[in-house]
Amino acid sequence: MTQTPMHHWMADQGMAPLTHQAALWTAWSEGQSGLLHAPTGHGKSLAALGGLLNSTITGGRLRMLWITPMRALAADLQQAFEAPVAAIKPGWSVECRTGDTGQSQRSRQRRKPPEILITTPESASLLLTYRDMLTHLAGVDTVVVDEWHELLGNKRGVQTQLLLAALRVANPSLRVWGLSATIGNLEEARDVLLGPGRDGALLAATSQKPLVIESLLPDTQDRLTWAGHLGLRLLPRIVEQITAARSTLLFTNTRSQAERWFEALACTEALDGRIALHHGSLDRSLRDAAEQGLKTGSLRCVVSTSSLDLGVDFSPVDQVIQIGSPRTLARLIQRAGRAGHQPGASSRILCVPTHTLELAEFAAARRLWASGRVEARQPPNEPIDVLLQHVVTRCLGQPQRPDALLAELRQTHAYRHLSDARWDWVLDFLGRGGEVLRAYPEYHRVRADAHGHLRVSNATVARRHRMMVGTIAADATMRLRWLKGGSLGHVEEAFISRLKPGDQFLFSGRALELVRVRELTAYVRRARRRRVAVPRWAGGRLPLSEALSTAFIDWLAKPDAAPEYAALAPLLRLQQQVSSLPSHESLLVETTRSREGWHLALFPCAGQAVHEGLGACLAWLVTRQQARSITVASNDYGLELLSSKPWPDDSAWLAQLLDFGSVEDLLTEALNATELSKRQFRDVAQTAGLVFTGYPGRGKSTRQVQMSTGLLFDVFARYDPDNPLLMQASLESRRQALDWGRFQQTLTRLRRQPIRWHATESLSPFAFPLYAEAQRQQLSSESLAERLQRAAELIERRASHAA
Incomplete structure (x- = not known):
């Protein structure tokens, strides 16, 4: 094996290259691109860095762009790269450019960038808006996309695809390497990274990490x-x-x-x-x-x-x-x-x-x-808001020919099938505001010059666009500061809005008292007594994956001799005593009466998002059949409908209920799908550049942004109902609120499955957590734990008596 500079450097550190590291260096030297998949801690970063360091490429200009999803990871990588770079390429520099980078350093990097620049998708895309940076970017030889599995399934990954397509225009021989771990669809991940029609290597570690x-x-x-x-x-x-x-x-x-x-x-x-x-x-x-x-x-x-x-x-x-x-x-x-x-x-x-x-x-x-089964990450397809933003980005960096830009966009996986009709709509929307915004000059962001090239229309559009580049919609948060100075971080505006001065809450491990709110900043001091609330942040709920929920049911059917079984055995025995276990072959349904009312519990084990949507649909259908009050509760394993009236003791009735007509129409009524879309439109509109969230220090409140996007939503819905941004907001709202694809699959499965109906004397171990979820929403002078413990003791006594 040829001894490269990286071989010698690693030997000096008491290390030897792993097989996949050497394989990547060889592939790099042959001009290849590809994806390296290896467990955490198996030297993926040194593998990707080593290709460039082993080469005879000289410095003096930007040679490698390293894209990472996290600012903290960027700083860590910079520190890790300094030693091998200094040893192998003396005089080369490694720097970070993220949202934490100061303005003076950013300006210097535009004049004289380092040889290796570590950045994020947002900051890298922002570089495309500067004409002087495009010259530097044309000399980039390698782009490394770190933690590709974290970007693949979201809009930041689409933004990365668009960036790579733009860089390939400047350098058709650009090498692109993705680094990934813990992903199931490796070949698709590689193909999405490299774009349609491009072959690439797929390298993997030879051993699995214990x-x-x-x-x-x-x-x-x-x-x-x-x-x-x-x-x-x-x-x-x-x-x-x-x-x-x-x-x-x-x-x-x-x-x-x-x-x-x-x-x-x-x-x-x-x-x-x-x-x-x-x-x-x-x-x-x-x-x-x-x-x-x-x-x-x-x-x-x-x-x-x-x-x-x-x-x-x-x-x-x-x-x-x-x-x-x-x-x-x-x-x-x-x-x-x-x-x-x-x-x-x-x-x-x-x-x-x-x-x-x-x-x-x-x-x-x-x-x-x-x-060996790990969940796949599914890439988004043709998000129109990201496309609108990127077109403005490209036109801001340098004038663009519409046909050439369209060809560039089609070199990405996300927009490989972008139609001429959709492209014409994009140009019309950016140029004249589409069907309904033509009378408002602020929405005329791109214009064609005398030569037919697309340019950004004015300096205000350019300035605002650079401040809004990115696909992470601005969080509805407020800055949290000590009354006498010093920052603690950010907390959700919706949480703070429910508090009044003197109220106390827990943040950063401290009991704090709210003093006042001024200009999107909440001022606090230390509380003298313990907290009464903990902030809740949006996006905190994590769905149970389909792979793990399937394995969960499989394990219940055939538990192994795992240590967990001994602790679970009493619960499983009681469940089988009063009812049965969930399975893939049938839908488990339980009905029970308690002092709260009549419980109907279903256990599809499809994740909480699916169960919430299904519960809302069933509750809506039932109330249309007969006037009654219904409370819906759900968790990852099932859902419960608590009614003020008895349920029919008839599985055929439930089967007929599940066989409703159009899912979309029912969701519109049951979940107020229009309102869900309206909320999601806020994020879509921000990414598309339709709303400006304000200059630093003078940002708009969440309420102001919501009013702006809400007005736009209503105008589009009334005068341009086929607007692609509306359709995207509708689709995304269903995906987020319902896990839409899985919701449809689950509903299809439930309609085929036979129903196992159990009328139980008391709540089963699987139904009891659903009862607890419903109890959380009720006001009482007793603590939740006291109420649930009393209910659990009553159920245990009934179960013992029945046994």
Whole structure:
């Protein structure tokens, strides 16, 4: 094997290249592009960097553009690259350009960029708007897209596809390499990255990283639990685990959950204050301190959300704890990879149930991992809002010929089938505002010059567009600051709007008191008593993947000798005693009467989003048949309709109810689909550039943005109902609110399946968590735990008497 400069450098560090690293270097030297798939900690970054460092390419200009989905990862990569670059390419520089980069450094980078620039999809796209940067970008030899699995399935991935197509126009021989882990559709991921008609290499690590999935088993074998019931009860056991390790990453699924766990752990004497909190709403200084504490080993534990999921290298971390079900195997693997973050090391993740049924999910995830099945990420197809934004971006950088730009767009997977008619609509919408906005000059963003080239119409459009580049819609958040100065981060505006001065809440592990709200900033001080609320952030709910829900049902049907089974056995026996277990062959239905009313529970095990939509549809249909009051509750396993009147004891009645006509028409009535679309249109309109959220320091409030987008939605709906942006908002709202594709598949399956109908004397272990969800919405002088514990004891007594 030819010894390259990277071979020698790695030997000096006491390392030897792995097979997939050497394979990528060879492919790079042959001018190939492709996708490298390897577990976390298997040297993907050095593999992609090494191709360029091994070459004879000289410096003095921008040579490599490295795209990463996270700012924190960009800074970490810069630090990791400095040593090999300095040793192999002396004089070359490595720099970051993200939203955290100062204005002076950005200006210098435009005049004299580094040889290797690490950036994000948003910042990279912004470079295309500057004429002077286009000259530098033409010299880029390699683009590396890191963590491609995180970008593939969303609009940021589409934005990356468009960026790559533009760079290929400047350099047709451009090398593009994607780095990925934990993804099921590898070939499709490669093809989407490279674009239609382009062949590329698909490289993979030769060995799978050892992964140990363990569950923290409860001391007591509860047969009736509910979401959140077990979590903090296991706190002493978790503290034991943390103190037994050098350092621990403790993951939660939501920021609210992270706040609760951090507060509980921070009060523990055994940790001696060596604990930190990390989530996306915290101020950058707090996040940086947590990351640095992990790297140096000064912290025993960091409580985090998905903000630390991706490839930041925390080599000292030797333990990962997951609170609650991760909902997907891919997320479980990704988080487990934060420990043992080096080749040959095994990763161990300890899963902590928040209710007993999650133990079955952990066991199912272990079996799913052994089978080698990981969830696929499906790429978006032709999002019109991203297209509108990108066309303005390209025209702002340099004038564009419409036919050449269309040919460029069709070189992406997302827009490979872009029709001439849709392209004509795009040009008309950007040029004249389409059918209904022609009278408003601010929507005339692109014009054709005397030579037929497309240009941005004026300086105001250019300035505003550069501030709005990106596909992550502005969060409805407010800055949180101390009354006497200093930033804490961001909190949802909707949460703050429900508080009045003097109210208290928990944030960054501190009990805070709201003092006042002024100009989109909430000012706080330390509270004298404990908190009364925890902020809730949008997007906190994670859906149970189809692969894991299928494995969950498979495991229930044929449980193995996993440690989880001993803890689950009492629950499963009681479930089979009063009813039966969910299965793939039939739909499990239970009816029960309680003092609250008549319960009808269905268990499709298709995820909470699907169950919420299905429950709303069924409730709407039932109330149209007969006047009655119905409360709908749902979780990942099933849904419950609680009625003020008895349910028909007839499976044929339910089968007929499920066989309703047009799903779209029913959803419009049952879920007020128009209102859902109107909410989603806010994000679509921002990405498409139809609304301006304000200049720095003078931003518009969420209410102002909603009023602007709401007015546009109403105008389009009335005068231009076939507007593609409306259709996109409708589709996206269904995908997000209902997991639309899965909703349709589940409904088709339920209509074919026979129904197993059980009229039970008391709520079953599977139905009880649904009852608990309904109870959360009720006001009472008793705590939720007290009410549910009393109900559980009553059910247990009935079950014992029946036995």
